[in-house]
Amino acid sequence: xxxxxxxxxxxxxxxxxxxxxxxxxxxxxxxxxxxxxxxxxxxxxxxxxxxxxxxxxxxxxxxxxxxxxxxxxxxxxxxxxxxxxxxxxxxxxxxxxxxxxxxxxxxxxxxxxxxxxxxxxxxxxxxxx
Ligand SMILES: [Zn+2]
Numbered sequence: 001x002x003x004x005x006x007x008x009x010x011x012x013x014x015x016x017x018x019x020x021x022x023x024x025x026x027x028x029x030x031x032x033x034x035x036x037x038x039x040x041x042x043x044x045x046x047x048x049x050x051x052x053x054x055x056x057x058x059x060x061x062x063x064x065x066x067x068x069x070x071x072x073x074x075x076x077x078x079x080x081x082x083x084x085x086x087x088x089x090x091x092x093x094x095x096x097x098x099x100x101x102x103x104x105x106x107x108x109x110x111x112x113x114x115x116x117x118x119x120x121x122x123x124x125x126x127x128x129x
Pocket of ligand 1: 094111
């Protein structure tokens, strides 16, 4: 592994860690936003762990639970890939995804070009008359 690559991986690892921290913070805030009601209903302990937050959110049936679960899963996938050394490689073309993009969107699994192709043209051409 080249030094440059090691630096890239280290920075990406940091970005993932940061994203995960932010995600759990958001979750905690979400879980305790309506603390009174949730507390009475689910008896949430104050020193609730990460997995328990997920469980509690699932129990509440809040739509946010599904969104968050998906994000946690994707984040875990990303961390797994980082360990395997495949993180940051485009799933479609195999090219390295720009570091800037990964730091902004740690869940990104495609390079910008493939993502655009995947999503289709942002501005479909006018139909010719
Ligand atoms: Zn690509």
